[in-house]
Amino acid sequence: MxxxxxxxxxxxxxxxxxxxxxxxxxxxxKLVIGDGSGPVEGGTxxxxxxxxxxxxxxxSVPAGVRTIDAGGKWVSPGIFAGFTRLGIVExxxxxxxxxxxxxxxxxxxxxxxxxxxxxxSSPIAINRTDGVTRAVVAPETAGxxxxxxxxxxxxxxxxxxxxxxxxxxxxxxxxxxAGAAGGSRPAAYAMLRNALxxxxxxxxxPGRFLxxxxxxxxxxxxxxxxxxxxxxxxxxxxxxxxxxDMLVLLKLKRxxxxxxxxxxxxxxGWTVAKQIADAGVPVIATALNDLPGTFEQLAxxxxxxxxxxxxxxxxxxxxxxxxxxxxxxxxxxYAGNLVALTRVPGASGLDWGAAFAxxxxxxxxxxGLGGDYGSLRPGRHGDVVIWDGDPLELATAPVxxxxxxxxxxxxxxxxxxxxxxxxxxxxxxxxAYER
Amino acid sequence: MxxxxxxxxxxxxxxxxxxxxxxxxxxxxSAEPAASAPGKGKGYNHDPYPSTxxxxxxxxxxxxxxxxxDGEGGRIDKGAIFFKDGKxxxxxxxxxxxxxxxxxxxxxxxxxxxxIDIHSHLGDYPSPGVQAHSDGNEMTGPVTAExxxxxxxxxxxxxxxxxxxxxxxxxxxxxxxxxxxxxGRSVVLKNVYARTMQGMKFPGAPxxxxxxxxxxxKRVYGAKGRSPATxxxxxxxxxxxxxxxxxxxRRWDRYEEKGGEPPARxxxxxxxxxxxxxxxxxxxxxxxxDEMAIVMDMAKExxxxxxxxxxxxxxxxxADLLKANGTCAAVWADWYGFKxxxxxxxxxxxxxxxxxxxxxxxxxxDDNGIQRxxxxxxxxxxxxxxxxxxxxxxxxxxxxxxxxxKALGIADKTGSLKPGKMADIVLWNGNxxxxxxxxxxxxxxxxxxxxxxxxxxxxxxDFELGQPGEGDVK
Numbered sequence: 001m002x003x004x005x006x007x008x009x010x011x012x013x014x015x016x017x018x019x020x021x022x023x024x025x026x027x028x029x030k031l032v033i034g035d036g037s038g039p040v041e042g043g044t045x046x047x048x049x050x051x052x053x054x055x056x057x058x059x060s061v062p063a064g065v066r067t068i069d070a071g072g073k074w075v076s077p078g079i080f081a082g083f084t085r086l087g088i089v090e091x092x093x094x095x096x097x098x099x100x101x102x103x104x105x106x107x108x109x110x111x112x113x114x115x116x117x118x119x120x121s122s123p124i125a126i127n128r129t130d131g132v133t134r135a136v137v138a139p140e141t142a143g144x145x146x147x148x149x150x151x152x153x154x155x156x157x158x159x160x161x162x163x164x165x166x167x168x169x170x171x172x173x174x175x176x177x178a179g180a181a182g183g184s185r186p187a188a189y190a191m192l193r194n195a196l197x198x199x200x201x202x203x204x205x206p207g208r209f210l211x212x213x214x215x216x217x218x219x220x221x222x223x224x225x226x227x228x229x230x231x232x233x234x235x236x237x238x239x240x241x242x243x244x245d246m247l248v249l250l251k252l253k254r255x256x257x258x259x260x261x262x263x264x265x266x267x268x269g270w271t272v273a274k275q276i277a278d279a280g281v282p283v284i285a286t287a288l289n290d291l292p293g294t295f296e297q298l299a300x301x302x303x304x305x306x307x308x309x310x311x312x313x314x315x316x317x318x319x320x321x322x323x324x325x326x327x328x329x330x331x332x333x334y335a336g337n338l339v340a341l342t343r344v345p346g347a348s349g350l351d352w353g354a355a356f357a358x359x360x361x362x363x364x365x366x367x368g369l370g371g372d373y374g375s376l377r378p379g380r381h382g383d384v385v386i387w388d389g390d391p392l393e394l395a396t397a398p399v400x401x402x403x404x405x406x407x408x409x410x411x412x413x414x415x416x417x418x419x420x421x422x423x424x425x426x427x428x429x430x431x432a433y434e435r
Numbered sequence: 436m437x438x439x440x441x442x443x444x445x446x447x448x449x450x451x452x453x454x455x456x457x458x459x460x461x462x463x464x465s466a467e468p469a470a471s472a473p474g475k476g477k478g479y480n481h482d483p484y485p486s487t488x489x490x491x492x493x494x495x496x497x498x499x500x501x502x503x504x505d506g507e508g509g510r511i512d513k514g515a516i517f518f519k520d521g522k523x524x525x526x527x528x529x530x531x532x533x534x535x536x537x538x539x540x541x542x543x544x545x546x547x548x549x550x551i552d553i554h555s556h557l558g559d560y561p562s563p564g565v566q567a568h569s570d571g572n573e574m575t576g577p578v579t580a581e582x583x584x585x586x587x588x589x590x591x592x593x594x595x596x597x598x599x600x601x602x603x604x605x606x607x608x609x610x611x612x613x614x615x616x617x618x619g620r621s622v623v624l625k626n627v628y629a630r631t632m633q634g635m636k637f638p639g640a641p642x643x644x645x646x647x648x649x650x651x652x653k654r655v656y657g658a659k660g661r662s663p664a665t666x667x668x669x670x671x672x673x674x675x676x677x678x679x680x681x682x683x684x685r686r687w688d689r690y691e692e693k694g695g696e697p698p699a700r701x702x703x704x705x706x707x708x709x710x711x712x713x714x715x716x717x718x719x720x721x722x723x724x725d726e727m728a729i730v731m732d733m734a735k736e737x738x739x740x741x742x743x744x745x746x747x748x749x750x751x752x753x754a755d756l757l758k759a760n761g762t763c764a765a766v767w768a769d770w771y772g773f774k775x776x777x778x779x780x781x782x783x784x785x786x787x788x789x790x791x792x793x794x795x796x797x798x799x800x801d802d803n804g805i806q807r808x809x810x811x812x813x814x815x816x817x818x819x820x821x822x823x824x825x826x827x828x829x830x831x832x833x834x835x836x837x838x839x840x841k842a843l844g845i846a847d848k849t850g851s852l853k854p855g856k857m858a859d860i861v862l863w864n865g866n867x868x869x870x871x872x873x874x875x876x877x878x879x880x881x882x883x884x885x886x887x888x889x890x891x892x893x894x895x896x897d898f899e900l901g902q903p904g905e906g907d908v909k
């Protein structure tokens with residue numbers, strides 16, 4: 001009995017732990033690079049030491065590299081989820097499992113989401129099963145316009161999820177920012193400018209920076225966290241929806257050209273698309289928002305992304321405030337819908353290649369990380385998915401998921417529950433004995 | 436002029452009173468001591484806010500060269516469908532319509548019945564979602580069967596138009612929220628804009644009663660230091676309320692049959708009496724399998740029936756019980772984990788319920804999700820196929836057509852493409868199980884209410900007039 005237990009435990013661990021990193025090649029693929037180009041037949045992708053070394057047609061597989069024959073199936077980069085709270089929330093409504101915000105903390109910009117990331121949280125496994133391999137993880141604001149520093153994570157079945165900590169600072173502007181700053185947009189704007197001045201002050205002489213503790217709008221740690229933002233070494237992701245708010249932020253960027261602004265949400269972006277494009281500010285947009293849910297989203301339309309792209313904006317898809325702790329997997333459906341718009345008279349969508357790029361390379365590039373993630377161009381992390389159909393279609397699911405070249409398990413507690421209840425009736429023993 | 440109006444007004448109200456069987460305490464000119472019995476169901480007006488919906492004019496129309504999913508599980512390849520005067524006339528492989536009919540070549544795309552969403556809060560939680568518009572939850576007590584969702588519906592919600600144009604939704608049930616055990620009455624609407632709620636109201640559709648199990652009621656009222664604070668408290672308050680309703684019904688039944696002094700009216704109890712009579716259908720928010728089982732026995736205890744469990748995330752665990760009780764389950768394709776009672780969600784939920792032979796359907800509960808219910812069905816079907824079930828497209832379409840129509844008590848009027856039924860029809864620009872497909876044209880009662888190619892057939896609510904993006908494709 002004891003042996004049985006031990007071996008069962010060992011088996012469970014073996015199941016959970018991904019195969020060791022290795023060199024791998026996938027051949028005979030309907031290959032999607034993720035850079036905006038369309039799929040090509042007969043493609044090959046080669047991964048060595050966890051990174052892509054070559055991808056395309058006419059690529060030869062080096063001797064001794066394990067080869068997977070995709071049998072003509074679609075192969076693409078894994079989904080790069082543009083804006084999520086993956087891994088920091090298990091059950092939204094169960095407070096102890098929800099690390100997305102901290103209402104009673106004295107800190108704001110200093111908050112670093114990385115220590116909260118739990119690689120074993122079920123949304124990570126569930127989204128991995130659906131082909132999401134890498135994600136932008138942002139904290140939520142509470143009591144300040146600054147939410148804190150976000151991370152890039154991988155969704156691998158191991159304990160090393162954080163690919164890049166302190167990858168960006170996230171803040172709220174518009175209605176939410178106004179609320180956090182005391183009640184108005186001008187107050188939020190003043191808070192932002194003041195914080196950047198304070199950060200510069202801190203940078204000039206950290207030893208002399210007066211930490212006024214809870215009385216201060218910025219503690220020493222917050223000021224320190226904003227230094228790389230003020231100096232343009234860290235992107236500042238700003239949730240902003242209303243066109244006029246975006247223009248205010250673009251004006252601020254003219255005043256402080258070092259700021260690396262990225263707009264998140266950007267529902268009314270299409271109405272000021274040229275200005276956004278001219279300023280070179282990338283956008284991680286909500287894909288299908290078409291309702292005036294607030295007065296800052298009156299011009300909402302599903303054509304937002306298509307129109308921004310047509311105007312020259314670099315735009316990817318994110319899922320801010322859309323079940324962002326758990327439904328990054330909907331990004332594929334959103335991208336498919338953007339393609340659907342190309343067939344609706346008067347609407348603007350994306351062609352297939354651009355739509356896929358919007359959920360792979362584009363959000364990575366928005367964060368300045370396009371050289372590492374989001375496509376199968378040489379040098380990128382070996383995050384690859386083999387699909388059983390067109391990855392933007394509703395009926396399609398992954399067959400194989402690789403993260404950093406490592407093949408991943410595709411089981412999670414949902415697949416286990418399904419297995420137990422495919423026939424819901426109890427038979428012989430209670431369901432609790434069936435697994 | 437004024438005099439005419441007054442006379443007309445008087446005439447109208449007399450008519451109303453006549454039709455309703457009298458409103459107030461019956462009094463007769465002859466002043467007999469014992470008033471005569473009003474007759475069963477005629478003790479008070481059951482329809483004081485009647486539908487004023489009128490179908491818009493349509494033209495006799497023949498859709499040809501289409502794949503037809505009839506919404507009841509039938510399929511016609513390379514078929515045609517003919518409708519006129521608001522009703523479906525014929526469909527089949529060689530239907531020809533009649534001279535003078537408008538003929539539309541579908542070009543090999545799909546025709547289905549209009550999408551029915553059994554769970555929506557459009558109008559009650561409209562866009563913009565400002566506090567002043569938050570009219571969906573009467574969170575002042577766990578039993579508010581006296582409130583009617585229709586009295587909150589704002590007919591200018593931009594969401595109605597989106598659901599029509601992007602989702603092909605022609606019928607929807609607006610429910611009160613789930614804070615309360617007895618949330619109040621629902622209303623079924625035709626998805627056609629009108630100046631008043633009554634102008635949208637689905638003629639002849641029964642009312643629903645929104646009930647809720649589980650976390651929400653116990654959280655909301657437990658936090659206020661009152662009952663229910665637990666799941667057992669939920670059921671206790673439910674049972675006490677039903678016991679009262681049974682007594683109310685007994686008193687009113689006796690009065691309507693035998694006459695005498697009418698019992699005191701109780702607006703809350705009117706609704707519950709309607710449920711016990713089978714005239715109002717219970718639409719029960721309930722996630723967990725074990726709670727659904729208890730609720731079905733509670734229904735037996737007091738003599739009512741649960742029409743459908745909504746958000747039934749764990750319905751797959753008791754699909755056989757649902758079948759045995761003749762209760763439907765309305766579910767999402769893949770929502771999970773946002774609260775404890777949604778933790779055990781599986782993507783195969785809908786498929787497993789269906790496979791067991793219980794009545795299953797999709798629902799949105801969401802102003803965005805309602806625009807893509809065809810896509811949600813496509814995802815649920817795909818999960819079922821991968822699990823090894825055989826689910827045809829024509830069968831899967833029952834999940835947003837005849838099954839919700841049955842659970843709403845309107846299956847004799849809409850929910851499938853059968854001759855004589857309302858011509859609630861969507862012509863898609865492709866296969867509606869594909870993410871690349873959108874509605875091309877939508878008819879409600881045979882009237883063309885959306886045409887993707889014609890900006891004049893794209894509704895713009897009052898709220899959006901004069902705003903940025905007015906009349907945009909959305």
